[in-house]
Amino acid sequence: MAFTAEQLAGNCSFLLSIRFLAGQMRGMFDAGPRLARLLASHQRWLLTQTAYALNLEYDPRDPTSGFTAVRLTGRITAHKVASRNTVLAFIEELYTYRFIVHTPGDERRRPRHFEPADVSHQAMFAWIHSNLGALDLLDGGHRAAFFQANPSLMRLVQPRVARHCLEDAAWREPPEQVALFLWTEAGGLVVDNFIARMDTESGEAGRYSVGRVETRALAADFMMSRTHLQRLLAKAAQRGCVGWDDEPRKAHLWISRDFVEQYCAWQAVKFAYVDEAFEWAKAQFEEMAV
Known part of the structure; x- marks a missing residue:
């Protein structure tokens, strides 16, 4: 029986699962920074997950199916996630860096x-x-091991997760404090960094200590401008999401309990869809194997 988003958000151990995933995402970034930024x-x-799902849903009998510029644009603009020009620029970037290729034989065809x-x-x-490994931490399950042993599940799991997440406004449109970070370039990397580092035992006065944060080093690490990062943190501080223990030096950061709770509730929506799809x-x- 899959977890619901409400069950996940209300689970006192869920924060540990989110911290585990944040650490895993950091490992993915270290292994391939440019790809991880997608x-x-x-x-x-949303663009990446939807494009990948379209590819897995390709039916050779239907030439209009699969991952094409028209199909991705249609699905994304229908939910007002991005403009047509943004989608086309995104595809061009993927192709330039060789994260996608033309399907063999399709180089001169349309679509x-x-x-x-x-x-x-x-x-x-x-x-x-x-994500499955993070869910396993909650109930001692073996989702990740089963998925690893049966990689063909990918064709069933990923498109289902992508479709549900795109169609659900609760995931598509993050809460205000979370959106402040997540709608900006590399914002997800910054949040993952803070979540992975925060001291969960230090939640006095509605905040968790993140520790020493040097904006110059962090910006360089995530291939973003220091000015962009400083503006992002300044906006977050104005809204009470983060703050500094040592004003005006601004070296030791804290993150608010309210932000963490909003982030966990939002992440719970996606995790529930991952669990349901799995x-x-x-x-x-198992039915096909019988």
């Missing part, structure tokens, strides 16, 4: 189909595997 803003996350390169397949598999796919897989 999941580091919410808009790009032109794309498919993920091997490195993109590996990254998406790792993302789902990490349980559904596993049932399909």
